[in-house]
Amino acid sequence: MKRSLIISIVLISLAGLSLAQTPEESSSRASLKTVADSIQTELESHGERIMGKDIYHWSTRLVNVEGCRAEFSVRLTNNLNDPTVHIESVKFSLGALDPYGIEMQKHWLQLPCAESDPCIVSTVTCSQTSADGIVTDCTTASQKRIDAFSVQFDGDPASAQRLLLAFRRAAETCRQPSLVTF
16 A cells, blocks of 8 residues: 555656756747737737728638647638638648748738748638529648748738747747757
């Protein structure tokens, strides 16, 4: 009985030590959480782009950031003929981005992979509504790896600058080597 108690205490202590984080790891995770919150806030406020009288409508959202892996959702509605909705799910490691290649365009922010390596996985689904109101699936097998992701937004220059800095900070934070102690 006593032996089981001692073994249990030792196992619990070892489990606690394995879960302990260094101050650098804890700070890095807190920094990444702050940057992810900033990106999410900017996209909620400025992640919409509309062309024409709602002919084309983009909506970009940050779905989640787990560790250094990010997932975005881009919804594009095309109302030119039969209304078509494309939903793109984009996943990538923030550390795989080239922080100094991130640049603003007119209505989007270009996020390139380091060394043009296709580090971004994109999956698109599509649905189309006919004039009769019938919804059909227009999706083709479209999961692909790409070397850059364009984050659409409303063109607000201050928001674009904040997004640019946040993505650079996230890429740099995730590119930092882990501290190894012996």
